[in-house]
Amino acid sequence: MSNIFKIAILPGDGIGPEVMKQAIKVLNKIRHFLNIEIVVKKYLVGGSAIDKYGDALPTKTLLGCEKSNAILFGSVGGPKWDYLPLNKRPEKNSLLKLRKHFNLFINLRPAYIYNNLHMLSPLKNNIINKGFNILCIRELTGGIYFGKPNGRKGNGINEYSFDTEIYYRFEIERIAHMAFNFALQRNKMICCFDKANVLNTSIMWREILKKISYQYSKVKLKFMYIDNAVMQLMKNPSQFDVILCANLFGDIISDQCAMITGSIGNLPSASLNNKFFGLYEPAGGSAPDIAGKNIANPIAQILSLSMMIEYSLNNKHITKKIEKAIEKVLNKGYRTKDLYTNQLNEKIVTTEDMGTLITESIIL
Incomplete structure (x- = not known):
């Protein structure tokens, strides 16, 4: 420098x-x-x-x-x-x-709550009093926001619109390595939110993350379906350390992480x-x-x-x-x-x- x-x-x-x-x-x-x-x-x-x-x-x-x-x-x-x-x-x-x-x-969104601002959180006291300190990591340049083709076609009742979710192996690998390194500096836990029971892109994310995790034996890796994850964030946010998401899911989850702190x-x-x-x-x-x-x-x-x-x-x-x-x-x-x-x-x-x-x- x-x-x-x-x-x-x-x-x-x-x-x-x-x-x-x-x-x-x-x-x-x-x-x-x-x-x-x-x-x-x-x-x-x-x-x-x-x-x-x-x-x-x-x-x-x-x-x-x-x-x-x-x-x-x-x-x-x-x-x-x-x-x-x-x-x-x-x-x-x-x-x-x-x-x-x-x-x-890579987008980093830290979410934690100040001790004297607990009353601002929408969460119940018995949940918020446990505290939480989450680093939400969102992939930012791939996925459905940038995938091609997209657009609108047709007319009348047959008009339709479409967006394409696409991820390349290198996009997943590079953010995975950075996420594991951030986890090493924290509590050594990563939870990836996905929809691997439906989406091919999520299946690929899981395969690549599992393989890379062998290089980071000190970090515990787990996966959670996005629909369950939004509930778990409200029920017990203290269980999470680093959250890793593809672009669309990360966009939504990072705002939820923000809201449970009480003020974005x-x-x-x-x-x-x-x-x-x-x-x-x-x-x-x-x-x-x-x-x-x-x-x-x-x-x-x-x-x-x-x-x-x-x-x-x-x-x-x-x-x-x-x-x-x-x-x-x-x-x-x-x-x-x-x-x-x-x-x-x-x-x-x-x-x-x-x-x-x-x-x-x-x-x-």
Whole structure:
């Protein structure tokens, strides 16, 4: 790695620019402690880019990302652009393109719950009090979202639409090796959610994972049908360590993992390639209904920055400092509106205030 680390900042739409501003506050506090020069450049993406350039991922933005070492991404999209054809909308024409362009085939979505936020979870106390710490790993560039052929044909009552689920052996093997290595750093358990009783792709996933598992004797591998898995996640999430899924199942399960924590506004994600070039983004959406009101929760965006520091800069020390600062602020009762439960010690704060409180609580 050179002595300069370049970050492409893509604030996005809706609440994206507001929460990104808070992540940059944190970055400005810690940048001098990263032992590397940090260079930041902002680019338009999503709906805001469509409004200015007519394209959700303009050439200028893509080139800026190519010249960077990592991408810090804000959420994109909103009803304003729903009139566009599906392949022109902000989500598909920016985020999915970036994932494919940079071969970001592995998506990491950590899901855990803060001790003083148990009341936000929809789960019963006897379940949530056991705690859980899950790393959901989703294959991101294969499967039904990218498979060909797809489309619509026919007319009248005989009109039909179709999508193709397709996986190549190399796609499964590369994410399997990364998943086993992440499991080695945690509690050494992987559960793959699939539909091997119906889908040929799931059968192939099982065969390849079983074969690769022999290279990782310390990791326990198990499989679970997706329909049972969604129930088990609600019944006993503490049984899971690393969850591994194909693209479609991972898309759904990662959001369920987020929801059982009580607020998707707290959860970050990282999308990586085999060189650990990453796109880091909050798990939630652009929330256009609350944009500009200074009430959005910036924690997920700040934690996305924290994941960038851990995986792209390989600096877990600073990552832990940021995580401890967030926990400290929450322990003092500070809450954005989505986290407020009317408990005695809770105080509602703005997006801006939450970002400042977290930044000031980082002890370096």
